[in-house]
Amino acid sequence: MKKPCSHLEVTEHHRKAPVHPSGHGCMECLKDGGDWVHLRMCLTCGHVGCCDDSPSRHATRHFHASSHPVIKSFEPGEDWAWCFVDEQLVERIPTFPGESPPVHYSAP
Ligand SMILES: [Zn+2]
């Protein structure tokens, strides 16, 4: 197995404080009235954005705009993390309370 990249290494072992999700849905889609499939949360700033199966792919766009490297799934029961820079996945990361939603949030 490949060793996780430095970003995922930090994500797995060296996070000291929780990030706070920006809201109960994709930040940009909520503003624009867009729809999404699944949600992802930026582990640098808590930006919640929609996945690449969604029409607007705001999580990926947030990475390109901000260079924040790692997202976590923001779906119930899913604690995987993905590094955009190295295109690597970790299947389960330790999380803090509030980082995983209790339910799937769908667009209003
Ligand atoms: Zn990385």
Ligand SMILES: [Zn+2]
């Ligand atoms: Zn979106």
Ligand SMILES: [Zn+2]
């Ligand atoms: Zn971010």
